[in-house]
Amino acid sequence: MIAVNVENLRKEFFRRDAHRSGLRRRRRRVPALDGVTFTIERGECVAILGQNGSGKSTLVRLLSTLLLHDGGSASVFGHDVFREPRAVQRLVNRVSVEASFFKKMSSTENLSYAARFYGMTASETRERIPAILARVGFPSQRRHEAMEHLSRGMQQKVSLARALLTSPVLLLLDEPTTGLDPRSKLEVQEFIREVWAAQDATILLCTHDLAEAEALADRVGILDRGRLLCLEPASDLKARFDAETLEEAFFAATGREFEAEDQDAERGVFA
Amino acid sequence: MRGAATTLRHELIGLAGVVERNAYLVKRYAWWELAFFVWSLANTLTIVFIAKGIHAAGGKLDVDRATTTLLIGAVIWSYLGVVFEILTETVAWERWEGTIEYTFMAPLARPIHLIGMGLFAVVYGVFRTAVLFGVIAGFFSLSLGGANFVAALVVLAVASVSFIGIGMMTAVLPLISPEKGMQMGFIAQGILLVISGIYYPVSVLPEWMQWLSTISPATYALRGIRHAILEGAGVGAVWSDIWPLIVIGFVTVPLGLMIFGAGERHAKRHGKLKRSG
Numbered sequence: 118m119i120a121v122n123v124e125n126l127r128k129e130f131f132r133r134d135a136h137r138s139g140l141r142r143r144r145r146r147v148p149a150l151d152g153v154t155f156t157i158e159r160g161e162c163v164a165i166l167g168q169n170g171s172g173k174s175t176l177v178r179l180l181s182t183l184l185l186h187d188g189g190s191a192s193v194f195g196h197d198v199f200r201e202p203r204a205v206q207r208l209v210n211r212v213s214v215e216a217s218f219f220k221k222m223s224s225t226e227n228l229s230y231a232a233r234f235y236g237m238t239a240s241e242t243r244e245r246i247p248a249i250l251a252r253v254g255f256p257s258q259r260r261h262e263a264m265e266h267l268s269r270g271m272q273q274k275v276s277l278a279r280a281l282l283t284s285p286v287l288l289l290l291d292e293p294t295t296g297l298d299p300r301s302k303l304e305v306q307e308f309i310r311e312v313w314a315a316q317d318a319t320i321l322l323c324t325h326d327l328a329e330a331e332a333l334a335d336r337v338g339i340l341d342r343g344r345l346l347c348l349e350p351a352s353d354l355k356a357r358f359d360a361e362t363l364e365e366a367f368f369a370a371t372g373r374e375f376e377a378e379d380q381d382a383e384r385g386v387f388a
Numbered sequence: 389m390r391g392a393a394t395t396l397r398h399e400l401i402g403l404a405g406v407v408e409r410n411a412y413l414v415k416r417y418a419w420w421e422l423a424f425f426v427w428s429l430a431n432t433l434t435i436v437f438i439a440k441g442i443h444a445a446g447g448k449l450d451v452d453r454a455t456t457t458l459l460i461g462a463v464i465w466s467y468l469g470v471v472f473e474i475l476t477e478t479v480a481w482e483r484w485e486g487t488i489e490y491t492f493m494a495p496l497a498r499p500i501h502l503i504g505m506g507l508f509a510v511v512y513g514v515f516r517t518a519v520l521f522g523v524i525a526g527f528f529s530l531s532l533g534g535a536n537f538v539a540a541l542v543v544l545a546v547a548s549v550s551f552i553g554i555g556m557m558t559a560v561l562p563l564i565s566p567e568k569g570m571q572m573g574f575i576a577q578g579i580l581l582v583i584s585g586i587y588y589p590v591s592v593l594p595e596w597m598q599w600l601s602t603i604s605p606a607t608y609a610l611r612g613i614r615h616a617i618l619e620g621a622g623v624g625a626v627w628s629d630i631w632p633l634i635v636i637g638f639v640t641v642p643l644g645l646m647i648f649g650a651g652e653r654h655a656k657r658h659g660k661l662k663r664s665g
Contacts, residue, residue: 130658130659131658175659178489178659178662181489181493182493182656183489183492183493183656183661183662184656184657184659184661185653185656185657203495203497206493206494206495207495209493211489211490211493213489215486215663217485217486217487217489217490217663218485218486218487219409219412219413219416219485219487220485221413221416221417222409222412222413222416226409226412226416229405229408230405230406230408230409230412231405231490231494232405233401233402233404233405233406233408234402234405234491234494234495234496235398235494235495236397236398236401236402236495237401238401263416279490
């Protein structure tokens with residue numbers, strides 16, 4: 118069964134020139150995603166690699182119904198993302214690079230209100246929130262502490278708990294371990310693996326971390342300047358470009374070092 | 389039928405979630421709330437003392453009546469400010485905290501989301517306004533024995549529907565302009581302040597402003613509440629102020645939802661539905 122079907126998906130943004138021409142600044146269309154096509158099977162984990170500004174977050178935000186497209190199509194479990202956003206929203210949740218919480222509220226309060234939006238009652242969350250926080254390894258004695266007092270790694274664990282609390286069938290992970298210390302990173306990756314196995318979830322992982330992509334994903338794609346250059350198992354990708362590592366394969370596919378920023382300044386805003 | 393009932397149940401749980409979230413925020417920002425209340429108190433006192441000031445300077449006026457008139461204007465203005473502020477925070481606060489993407493990708497109908505914000509704003513606003521009114525009335529030993537508070541509350545409740553509708557329209561501004569949207573919302577509030585007779589009768593305004601005052605719900609709210617408190621008028625006697633409020637409410641709420649929907653589509657098309665920074 119196809120979980121995600123993306124065909125020729127396009128998204129452009131307007132960008133104002135830095136310099137004025139007469140009284141007005143000229144506006145130009147800048148492509149963020151340019152004819153992206155791929156499918157993800159149910160239960161599969163697909164990683165998309167790309168530099169900052171390559172269009173990874175735009176892809177995640179399109180599938181999250183937070184952006185409207187400029188062309189092509191996208192569906193999640195047969196529901197058109199742009200015509201049936203409510204149906205898609207019930208199936209999807211995400212974890213992004215920023216944990217994003219009401220900082221003065223506690224983890225329990227943040228999770229509780231987020232769960233209401235997915236139709237979970239107070240009696241349901243009273244049981245499920247402590248259980249899910251325990252599952253991500255969050256210390257129970259800190260459940261009522263304000264989020265601003267928690268470390269970045271702790272916050273990201275709560276972010277994972279928030280996404281899993283609603284039992285999504287499609288989990289969108291947008292650089293979930295970026296900025297975490299090595300130990301927290303390993304813990305989060307281990308938990309993603311566990312959830313993937315236990316919940317029969319389909320995962321789209323957009324990442325900057327080559328090792329993470331190789332360790333977690335069934336297939337790895339390279340997104341470069343809004344174009345999806347390839348999407349195949351990491352071993353096939355390396356074989357295709359006659360590369361020893363994914364980093365070498367990335368360089369062979371794009372002509373640029375993976376760690377370098379996308380030098381096209383226009384694209385930076387879409388990171 | 390069963391599907392519709394499930395959807396309705398989910399929406400109502402979501403609405404409760406919006407109210408619950410705001411209650412958590414008030415609790416967590418209790419000191420801010422207190423500081424804001426003290427500021428409102430000082431501001432309102434400054435305005436209400438004007439009546440005594442004019443009397444002390446030799447002006448001829450019924451001090452108690454003028455004081456009560458100003459007091460009603462100041463507390464209703466404060467109430468309006470709370471309702472608008474909470475509704476504008478639908479987007480602005482979420483953007484500041486970075487939660488906006490999670491909230492707007494959740495399966496909750498936007499009208500329910502906005503009505504939840506409005507409901508909390510009204511409940512919190514009425515409570516806060518009642519406390520403010522009580523504290524300030526205590527400063528002046530006003531004689532309010534003949535006041536019809538029930539009629540005043542009915543007028544305020546009906547007016548609140550229109551205030552929520554206008555608040556929905558201003559809530560869209562931070563969605564369209566992340567940098568200046570919140571400040572642009574103050575323009576709408578400021579215009580209502582000038583044209584609605586908060587501290588003076590609208591008859592003193594230039595003719596074109598008087599015309600504008602006829603479409604402002606605050607005009608009818610203030611007139612009706614003053615009538616109920618100063619003259620002890622009942623609900624029947626203030627009906628001439630209630631029915632225009634009902635009409636304005638019927639227009640502003642759907643219009644507010646429509647404008648917010650258009651703003652959300654604009655934000656989704658231009659990539660503005662995201663956190664600041």
